[in-house]
Amino acid sequence: MADDLRTVLADDLRTVLADDLDRARRRSQLLTDAVDDDDLVRQHSRLMSPLVWDLAHIGNQEELWLVRDVGDREPVRDDIDHLYDAFKHARADRPALPLLDPAQARAYTRTVRDKVLDLLDTVAFEGRPLVEHGFAFGMIVQHEQQHDETMLATHQLRVGAPVLTASPPPATTVPVEGEAWIPAGPFTMGTSTEPWALDNERPAHTVDVPGFFVDRAPVTNAQYQRFVADGGYHDQRWWSADGWAHRQRADLTGPMHWHGDGSYTRFGRRGPIQPDEPVVHVCWYEAEAYAAWAGRRLPTEAEWEKAARFDPATGRSRRFPWGDDDPRPEHANLGQRHLAPAPVGAYPAGASPAGVHQLIGDVWEWTGTWFDGYPGFTAFPYREYSEVFFGRDHRVLRGGSFGTDRAACRGTFRNWDYPIRRQIFSGFRTARDPLPGEAA
Incomplete structure (x- = not known):
């Protein structure tokens, strides 16, 4: 709000x-x-x-x-x-x-x-x-x-005839490719002023983030299909030890609801995988493995929030990538208005000052950070909302999905889940450190 x-x-x-x-x-x-x-x-x-x-x-x-x-x-x-x-x-x-x-x-x-x-x-x-x-x-x-x-x-x-309907998401309106440079420096992470912010979003604090490159858009189905086609699920090189053990135990061969023939099922309807949509229903281990295969990594939570909120022109942190106004339909795919992620490039009005797109809505984005409290955290109004989940069990997700309402999504909002979970509307984007002497 x-x-x-x-x-x-x-x-x-x-x-x-x-x-x-x-x-x-x-x-x-x-x-x-x-x-x-x-x-x-x-x-x-x-x-x-x-x-x-x-x-x-x-x-x-x-x-x-x-x-x-x-x-x-x-x-x-x-x-x-x-x-x-x-x-x-x-x-x-x-x-x-x-x-x-x-x-x-x-x-x-x-x-x-x-x-x-x-x-x-x-x-x-x-x-x-x-x-x-x-x-x-x-x-x-x-x-x-x-x-x-x-x-x-x-x-x-759910298995059965489709029961939910919605209009299709908007089509791509601008090409979005490559990566954006986020310069080094401090920014304000979290909030002490957002009236309905939950305890894990508080308090606001300064974080000094080294410079990094981040994908301008979430990883798409087409990009992820290349990882699958290259044998990514059968090459242990790309997986952490825990990730590989889970991949074998769960017999993972592709994102949840993919059928291996170029089709997938969404809310009871089977159809061809849409290449320019953000990939969805992948667990943290799958996101981590893709990033390693691509020669990249997952962004930290602080990197994600700086890319989403920091305004270099003013030096302040915005509420959302586009500014301080609440989300409108032209900004982001939220609120079950559509029953799918929108193609990359569908929401140019929602881009950040650095030109990073679709940070809000479409798919929850896995980060490389474990869920924990910020410095000065105080449980409110009860420990069971956040504090009991702190530690090395849950990874942080950011940004919301097409199923997230605007009341439960902002630049500071934090979600978390076990790294094996993928029934949620989860996707990701990747980041990397600059090479020696490399600048934007």
Whole structure:
């Protein structure tokens, strides 16, 4: 959300929040109404929850934080909290729980939302950090949109006739090739001012980044196909020890949903691989191996953010590559507006000052960095949002995907996952250090 939320009038903030809550709920309804009750309760992959679990979990988090905490009101269903606590039950085990059925889940989320909208009419946005600038409501908007993206990934894993539709992404409008030079020097990473930024994005701090080259666009299907055709999946030279062990164990031969004959399946529709789209559904180990094959590497998280935010003309960090304004359709492929990444070069208005394209939207981009807290990190409002994931288990992804809503995507937003995961909408771009004496 825009920085001016810090100064917006309370009544205007209520309108912004109500609109964002409604947009998220309409998307949740679209994703769950698209299938019948049997599909809602079925587990389409052991990597994912049943869609009906996600729906009720969305309502339960909204009840916990807004109805009970912010509103200090009587619980709607405190008897189900344990069923929808993501830390109590692994995804693979959730179908065996006594979950709310689809009708009950829908009724529950409606009741919770009615109470939240009543609360929104009267709540004071001051007095404690949880409510300042509407933070708790913004946190719930982001939480629902994140689960909507998770449900969209479940739809991609679902077997059956297609049920989701959307307009195709825009065509390429400018050629985007090669790499951009990002000069050495300090920049401000993270934020201390973004009103709805989550704890792992804070605080703002200065990072001195050596000069580097970075791809002007994400790696495309055509580029990745050359790695596959060159035997990249069968040549141990390109893989780390852990990556090679995983490649063998999982029998990886190409990105998830590729069929080996030049076709792939997306949301139930099989068709030819589009050469100029960013490659998607690759794990971190695959991205790492491709980069090694290409004589390059994955960018660090700090490099990615500097490429996305640093404005050399002013020396400041922007909210987005294009500036400080919230994303518009001409800037980036976000919000499930399309059901695919857009071809490289489709969003020239979204490029960074250095000429790096499609840093926001299309595909989450793997970085070479482990997920950890910034210097001065403070958990807020609870440790389980970020802190329990810190360490050497999860790699950082940046930038959002075509399934990420604008409320849950900004230049400082951090995502993370295990390096073996590829059911998410993950892609990457590569970087390299300058050769001796080389400059832009």
